[in-house]
Amino acid sequence: MLTFLNFNLSSIGKSINYLRENIFTEHVLFDITIFFAAAIIGITGFIFVYLFRKEKIAKRKNILQASIDNFIGEIAISESENELIQVVSNQDYQNLLLQVQHSKFYRKMLINELSETSRKFRGSTMTNVLWLFKKLDLEKQLLKNFDKKKWHKKAKIVQQISYLHLNSNIEKIFSLTNDRNESLRMEAQIAIVKMTGFDGLNFLDNVIYPISEWQQLRLIEELSSHIEPKAGNIIEWLKSNNLTVVNFALRLIEIYRQYDFYNEVAICLSHPSISICSRAVITISTISKETTADLLIAHYDTYNESTQITILKVLQVIGTENQFPFLLSILNHHDDTYKLQAVKAITTISKAGIEKIEKVIDKSLFPWNIILSQIKNVA
Amino acid sequence: MNITDHIFHFLALGILIYSVTLLLFYMLIIIYSISEMKLYFRKSSFTDYNIIASSEFAPTVSILAPAYNEEKNIIENVRSLLAVHYNNIELIVINDGSKDNSLQQLIAAYNLVKVPFLVNEKIKTKPILGIYKSSNPVYHKLIVIDKINGGKADALNTGINVATNKYIVCIDADCVLEQDAMLKLIKPFLEKTNKRVIATGGVIRIANSCEIRNGKLIKVHLPRQILPRMQVLEYIRAFMLGRMAWSRMNGLLIISGAFGAFDREIALKAGGYNPETVGEDMELIVRMRRYMHEHNLPYKVPFIPDPLCWTEAPASYKILGRQRNRWTRGTIETLKIHKKMFFNYHFGILGILSYPYWFFFELLAPMIEFSGFALLVIFAMMGFVAWHFFLYLLAFILFFGYLYSVFAILVEVLTFNQYKKRSDILKLILVAFAEPIIFHPYVVLAAVRGNIDFLRKRKSWGEMTRQGFNSK
Numbered sequence: 001m002l003t004f005l006n007f008n009l010s011s012i013g014k015s016i017n018y019l020r021e022n023i024f025t026e027h028v029l030f031d032i033t034i035f036f037a038a039a040i041i042g043i044t045g046f047i048f049v050y051l052f053r054k055e056k057i058a059k060r061k062n063i064l065q066a067s068i069d070n071f072i073g074e075i076a077i078s079e080s081e082n083e084l085i086q087v088v089s090n091q092d093y094q095n096l097l098l099q100v101q102h103s104k105f106y107r108k109m110l111i112n113e114l115s116e117t118s119r120k121f122r123g124s125t126m127t128n129v130l131w132l133f134k135k136l137d138l139e140k141q142l143l144k145n146f147d148k149k150k151w152h153k154k155a156k157i158v159q160q161i162s163y164l165h166l167n168s169n170i171e172k173i174f175s176l177t178n179d180r181n182e183s184l185r186m187e188a189q190i191a192i193v194k195m196t197g198f199d200g201l202n203f204l205d206n207v208i209y210p211i212s213e214w215q216q217l218r219l220i221e222e223l224s225s226h227i228e229p230k231a232g233n234i235i236e237w238l239k240s241n242n243l244t245v246v247n248f249a250l251r252l253i254e255i256y257r258q259y260d261f262y263n264e265v266a267i268c269l270s271h272p273s274i275s276i277c278s279r280a281v282i283t284i285s286t287i288s289k290e291t292t293a294d295l296l297i298a299h300y301d302t303y304n305e306s307t308q309i310t311i312l313k314v315l316q317v318i319g320t321e322n323q324f325p326f327l328l329s330i331l332n333h334h335d336d337t338y339k340l341q342a343v344k345a346i347t348t349i350s351k352a353g354i355e356k357i358e359k360v361i362d363k364s365l366f367p368w369n370i371i372l373s374q375i376k377n378v379a
Numbered sequence: 380m381n382i383t384d385h386i387f388h389f390l391a392l393g394i395l396i397y398s399v400t401l402l403l404f405y406m407l408i409i410i411y412s413i414s415e416m417k418l419y420f421r422k423s424s425f426t427d428y429n430i431i432a433s434s435e436f437a438p439t440v441s442i443l444a445p446a447y448n449e450e451k452n453i454i455e456n457v458r459s460l461l462a463v464h465y466n467n468i469e470l471i472v473i474n475d476g477s478k479d480n481s482l483q484q485l486i487a488a489y490n491l492v493k494v495p496f497l498v499n500e501k502i503k504t505k506p507i508l509g510i511y512k513s514s515n516p517v518y519h520k521l522i523v524i525d526k527i528n529g530g531k532a533d534a535l536n537t538g539i540n541v542a543t544n545k546y547i548v549c550i551d552a553d554c555v556l557e558q559d560a561m562l563k564l565i566k567p568f569l570e571k572t573n574k575r576v577i578a579t580g581g582v583i584r585i586a587n588s589c590e591i592r593n594g595k596l597i598k599v600h601l602p603r604q605i606l607p608r609m610q611v612l613e614y615i616r617a618f619m620l621g622r623m624a625w626s627r628m629n630g631l632l633i634i635s636g637a638f639g640a641f642d643r644e645i646a647l648k649a650g651g652y653n654p655e656t657v658g659e660d661m662e663l664i665v666r667m668r669r670y671m672h673e674h675n676l677p678y679k680v681p682f683i684p685d686p687l688c689w690t691e692a693p694a695s696y697k698i699l700g701r702q703r704n705r706w707t708r709g710t711i712e713t714l715k716i717h718k719k720m721f722f723n724y725h726f727g728i729l730g731i732l733s734y735p736y737w738f739f740f741e742l743l744a745p746m747i748e749f750s751g752f753a754l755l756v757i758f759a760m761m762g763f764v765a766w767h768f769f770l771y772l773l774a775f776i777l778f779f780g781y782l783y784s785v786f787a788i789l790v791e792v793l794t795f796n797q798y799k800k801r802s803d804i805l806k807l808i809l810v811a812f813a814e815p816i817i818f819h820p821y822v823v824l825a826a827v828r829g830n831i832d833f834l835r836k837r838k839s840w841g842e843m844t845r846q847g848f849n850s851k
Contacts (some may be wrong), residue, residue, distance in 0.1 A: 006724075009790060024392070024395050024769045026566075026767060026768055029771040029772060029774075029775045030771055030774075032775060033771070033774045033775045034777045036775075036778035036781070036782045037778055037781055039782050040781050040782050040785050042777070043782075043785045043786060043789050044785060044808060045791055046789070047785075047788065047792050047804060047808075048801065050792060050793070051801050051804065052801075087553050108475055150446050151421075152421035152422070152424060152425075155425055156424065156425050160424050183421075183422055183425075187425060210572035210573065211572075212429075212569060212570050212572050213438075213568075213569035213570075214566060214570045217430055217434055217436055217437065217569065220434075220436060222432060244572060251436075270476065308643070324839035335499065336497055336499045337499045340497050340499075342801065345797055367497055370495050370496070371495045373495035374494070374495045374496055377494055377495055
């Protein structure tokens with residue numbers, strides 16, 4: 001045993017010595033430590049040079065910003081082309097424009113400011129900004145090497161094109177609405193809707209990538225500034241293999257109260273995807289008919305918990321006393337959340353509902369005592 | 380060579396190999412965090428977060444703020460949370476049996492009245508004494524729960540039971556949020572289409588010495604006291620490098636209890652917070668992730684590098700020691716509960732990389748450091764120490780630590796640059812050099828004590844006395 005132990009220890013010892021003498025030598029450790037020390041000094045130096053340069057650039061930017069702001073301000077309030085020409089001919093601004101012509105930094109800043117102004121304002125301000133943009137031939141600068149640029153720079157340019165309503169680029173942007181890069185694709189979709197309104201939603205016909213909830217919110221927000229809703233190919237979108245397109249189409253029907261698509265939405269209540277069913281429940285409640293409440297009740301048992309709760313909430317709005325037998329049956333559910341929602345639905349539908357409830361429950365017992373007090377308190 | 384020589388050399392090489400592996404991990408962290416940060420900044424450069432601030436279609440969120448003896452800041456903090464830039468919220472403050480006047484202050488400040496309220500107790504908690512809502516419509520988003528003391532996890536579980544919204548945001552009542560914190564925290568839940576986002580968190584910053592007015596952060600200052608200043612650097616390293624890198628690998632094991640968002644449905648299915656551990660924040664994330672793995676559900680836990688939440692850091696060694704002791708016990712408890720995942724490939728990156736990393740380099744690190752140092756002293760006394768080798772080793776480890784800290788400062792400067800004065804950055808660099816001498820040994824000692832307390836089955840949270848913010 002002792003011989004065995006001694007043998008093992010001695011072989012470990014040999015291995016350790018080998019490693020120490022050949023790999024982790026003191027010399028190697030020392031060299032690496034020196035490298036670390038040099039890197040620390042280098043990074044520290046870089047930090048302070050960077051901070052110094054940043055401060056310098058910020059100062060330069062501030063001065064330029066003030067000058068550009070004044071210039072754009074005067075352009076924005078001009079009332080005629082003559083006035084615009086006068087502003088541009090002003091000697092101070094001529095100097096600024098000369099710098100813009102020769103410096104990439106100045107040019108980039110002016111383009112950014114013009115696109116931001118165009119995003120924030122409409123009417124004559126936007127027209128004047130666009131006039132200046134064209135006059136200075138900045139579109140060419142903006143689109144220079146567009147195809148060679150990295151995705152985030154391309155996405156930013158797409159955004160600026162839409163702010164500036166440079167509609168000659170619509171085709172180019174439309175081709176990006178199905179791009180492999182998520183961010184670029186999203187910006188292109190938003191841009192196309194910004195520039196063409198509901199017609200821009202045509203990208204939904206072919207989009208193979210999912211449209212995230214975030215993107216759907218952005219598209220809805222963008223559409224809200226376009227007055228005339230158009231249904232487009234909404235029936236096709238409801239049949240899309242891309243579930244997010246179906247979801248978005250249902251949202252559009254809900255927001256714009258598209259009663260004509262009631263039957264198509266009703267079909268979605270039986271969709272294989274539970275998330276689509278859940279969305280369809282909400283959508284159909286906003287374009288409901290007399291028979292909708294019973295239709296939802298017919299699907300109730302096939303749904304998961306959250307969709308069932310959604311139906312109970314929806315019945316508070318679209319239900320009638322005809323649904324009382326169903327709602328009273330829910331009072332036997334083991335989950336208190338169902339009970340609460342059923343009571344809310346019954347009492348919202350009819351003032352007489354509370355009497356019907358009190359006939360089938362013992363109001364002195366938990367949870368009924370709390371539920372009824374809660375309902376009365378809210379009322 | 381005799382046996383003592385063998386042991387000595389074995390230990391020396393063991394420490395060296397351990398250190399080299401740790402350094403390799405740190406390098407991996409640096410590479411991954413840079414790549415994740417770059418992606419985040421590129422995406423953020425054209426993102427308008429305000430879209431969901433007032434949109435009626437934005438997801439609904441319940442903010443859960445447990446409060447225990449928080450009377451110093453409670454009114455201001457609730458005001459700050461009510462003013463958060465997000466429309467679809469309800470704020471649930473859970474008074475966890477405070478011994479001070481937290482509840483009375485809330486009742487008076489927000490015109491609260493007790494209301495009947497059905498709580499569906501999906502997670503078992505300590506009894507609720509009352510639920511309060513404001514009679515003033517201005518505060519209609521506020522719900523205050525008064526309950527028997529059961530600890531932070533129990534308070535949060537009560538909040539989860541009461542919450543009605545799809546997402547829950549858990550926040551320490553003493554935290555001050557950035558104006559757009561909620562928008563940034565909720566966005567990841569809406570972005571993913573192929574994987575479900577089950578939780579997300581953001582960077583926590585140190586609020587000591589900062590100017591806070593009406594629950595809002597007015598001006599950022601580097602803490603005047605040395606301990607909070609050390610923690611500034613520590614937090615920058617942990618959040619900007621560590622968590623960003625783990626987020627990139629989808630291997631994040633912790634979302635800070637100070638400010639994190641969760642998918643309520645998954646949190647409930649996973650069973651809510653575990654009141655038996657003092658590391659409830661880490662434990663919940665690990666359990667939620669485990670639930671998703673065991674049900675073969677694709678998911679993600681992303682992390683946001685923006686500074687979203689400011690909190691008061693311990694300014695005394697005593698309080699800091701308690702905090703670190705608790706963190707250690709929480710880590711041990713969590714890793715013990717989920718030991719099944721250790722090197723278990725069924726849990727993917729979580730079992731193969733995250734868990735082992737936490738085990739070897741978070742849990743064992745203080746013990747190895749402490750015992751290594753103790754053995755060094757013993758060997759020195761016995762005359763076996765090859766001093767020059769140990770000094771080289773020590774310098775090697777120390778300088779890597781400095782490099783890692785300086786790199787973290789560089790990342791901070793290049794990204795959010797919260798401390799605008801150049802002198803503040805210089806102070807932070809000096810702090811990086813002082814840290815291994817005046818801060819780190821104490822943290823290691825507190826962690827060792829945490830291990831001992833764990834073995835002695837000590838369960839206490841440890842009182843955290845607040846100094847209160849620098850309000851003007």
